[in-house]
């Protein structure tokens with residue numbers, strides 16, 4: 131199974147990207163959501179709640195889902211520690227379903243690129259559309275293509291709360307220029323007192339998108355008013371070296 135975000139991967143994610151850690155996205159999403167219609171917000175692939183928890187604390191009515199129980203556990207704990215009531219469920223991009231409709235759906239951190247089949251990705255965008263109220267907005271971040279072709283084989287490490295060591299070795303094992311995907315082997319290790327406690331291998335697959343390609347995919351799903359922004363400057367067209375491309379689009383009032 132790919133993109134599983136298992137026990138060690140979730141632990142590392144939470145150490146590396148704890149609640150409130152921002153890449154410019156925390157401020158961007160907050161600002162964009164303040165401009166929107168009143169109504170509930172949905173964050174698919176909510177993860178440990180890095181973005182979700184501060185938005186909830188700021189008073190936004192936001193709900194989330196994620197495919198990984200381990201990631202959801204971190205998010206639930208963070209909400210519990212802050213006495214925040216949170217609506218969090220285990221669902222996937224491909225099959226999620228709600229009775230209600232949302233004023234906005236947000237997908238930060240390039241999580242949409244975890245949907246690696248282009249036909250499934252189109253169906254997920256249609257599912258987003260169907261879960262928005264008329265005039266509702268989708269806001270999705272994608273990593274720029276350049277980020278996919280950097281050096282492979284990096285080793286990173288983190289010291290956990292109790293002094294244990296966590297390491298991550300990242301090997302890109304396949305690049306498919308037709309499907310626009312990379313497959314990496316992420317090997318996580320947990321060390322205690324110099325002894326290996328456990329190890330985990332995650333098959334990590336991502337898809338890259340062209341800027342126009344993704345705008346067309348949004349339009350094909352029924353969205354209008356597509357605004358593409360680079361590096362979290364709303365309305366500023368992406369430039370050559372921008373690392374993050376944000377797409378915002380609307381379900382039409384009569385759609």
Ligand SMILES: C[S@@+](CC[C@H](N)C(=O)[O-])C[C@H]1O[C@@H](n2cnc3c(N)ncnc32)[C@H](O)[C@@H]1O
Nearest residue numbers: 135175176177180196197198201222223239241
């Ligand atoms: C990069 S993290 C993003 C977490 C959070 N949104 C943030 O901004 O920090 C990606 C998340 O996507 C989740 N995920 C992976 N595949 C998924 C799928 N098919 N459906 C729903 N969530 C998925 C993972 O479990 C993980 O929590």
